Amino acid sequence: MISGKERRLRRVMGADARTLLVAVDHALTTGGAGGLTRMSGVLDAVVAGGADGIVVHRGSAANSMPVQRDTAMIVHLSGNTRLSSGGELKTRVCAPETALALGADLVSVHVTFGGGHQEDRAALADLGKVAASCDRLGLPLLVMTYVAGVGEDPAERGPAVIHAGRAAAELGADIVKVAHPGTDYLDELAASVEVPVVLAGGEAEGGWDAYVTSAKDAVGHGVAGLCVGRRVFGSPDPAAAVAELRSVVHGALPAAA
Template structure:
């Protein structure tokens, strides 16, 4: 009983009753190093702290360097990426590993841990990922920390077939014990299907910068209207000019309030 309530405390820091979560990811350096417009991630965090966002997806280093700043903004949720995969450009020979532990997450005071679940990898790598996630879920239950799992086909063009496969891998993550599924926006119908099938929050990721601001707004509105409990949007916003990014994040925030229906 204590475990359930403690985990719910953190879940309700991530998700509120009156809006969808709006999480800005700035953890990209774990996999890609020095990403354009994210060369100084804590400065990016400082910019978006002024906006109507609900939290950040971070790495251990970012947590350490921003702890004083975030102590002054206690309402902000933090999702800690605790694994990585290298290289994403050669998934047939790449490998994943943990880069932080659940105990680290508890010590750092974050609200959730996040792991990838790549599926266009070797069978041996799939085994390692499933084992790793299972162990993390077990450890997280001891520390009362929610686990977010992200099914993904690395370095693969998105197509209807890939999107359908991602939905299948989302079910694998669910059965491994995920508390939250993060998935690149699969379209409104697929989002609604996933929300209907899985009794845990679904959050959608924006992916790389592409299209104009209007297409980003439309995708986010469609996702939340379809039942997504949050959006994790970074490059589509902070890789734009600062003034445009500020306008766009304000519009996204408005959508997270006006189009939201709680589903858990």
């Protein structure tokens, strides 16, 4: 028997077991900055570009997400704003049941590791509750992981990113989003986390061509895809940006030398 989770996962994972997700949940954190002033236009462009799924908060899901069949809707359950300190530490702002009523194909939560002993324990406990609800409702769960306080030293960053991804999978994630662990750790990341792993786009710094090259390399090392935000909605042509990244994820392009 095919479960509801499996049916919904097939809406976001391609036949090649890869996916391109675009996240616009930044609107809660930062407001309309960086290209999110007119949400409906951004969402139309992302759908037109061919994204497999788009991450939105409940307000955008209800008011701006186009009704269509091509791009799965992922309702984000976590949030905080930069109006308060500790904006990287998220809290639950939506229930899985509410997301399902809005027509969500998947839901997502944000978990920051290293925020402090109490904060980490609370985040893990809440993740367990969300995962249990998703199992009951047949909703796939995307867990976005971040590790606070980790620098750019690959020997520190790589293992921490992999551990965070593995922890999310162990607690019920169906798809895990992580920061780029460094090229030397991509193979280990793909092998260690037994659910599809997508890489965050990160800050929109550095040239577009360099980012595309990095994305090709990651897919070539077995990463299941990308979950990109600012590099898309901050682009002069979001639809074209999505289309190019789709070709990277699904085009079976060789890894960069």
